[in-house]
Amino acid sequence: MSDAISYQRCAPCGHVWYFVRSFCPRCGAREPSTSRASGDGIVHAVTIVDRAPTPDMKALAPYTLVMVDADEGFRLMAHGAPGLSIGDRVAGSVIELAGRSIPYFKRA
Numbered sequence: 837m838s839d840a841i842s843y844q845r846c847a848p849c850g851h852v853w854y855f856v857r858s859f860c861p862r863c864g865a866r867e868p869s870t871s872r873a874s875g876d877g878i879v880h881a882v883t884i885v886d887r888a889p890t891p892d893m894k895a896l897a898p899y900t901l902v903m904v905d906a907d908e909g910f911r912l913m914a915h916g917a918p919g920l921s922i923g924d925r926v927a928g929s930v931i932e933l934a935g936r937s938i939p940y941f942k943r944a
């Protein structure tokens with residue numbers, strides 16, 4: 837079961853971002869719109885996590901974290917498939933991992 841990644845956009849200044857907020861982090865305008873992202877993007881950075889920060893993630897270690905530049909213009913931190921490299925085209929969705937809904941990317 838997976839769901840789409842969503843993002844927010846500020847109408848006055850056009851800024852787009854990932855974390856849900858009640859105002860634009862760039863210009864402070866209220867009531868940004870929330871949209872479903874395509875999930876398509878490019879890997880900006882990759883980190884392999886050997887030591888998980890929480891007990892529930894320990895069972896998954898080592899795992900891959902990626903910074904992805906989404907085609908819609910926002911950047912997000914997400915879990916990624918093993919073996920991803922900087923510059924890879926990826927496709928993302930929201931999955932259930934260790935009881936939480938998190939964005940997850942694999943090679944497109």
Ligand SMILES: [Zn+2]
Binds near residue numbers: 851864
């Ligand atoms: Zn704005």
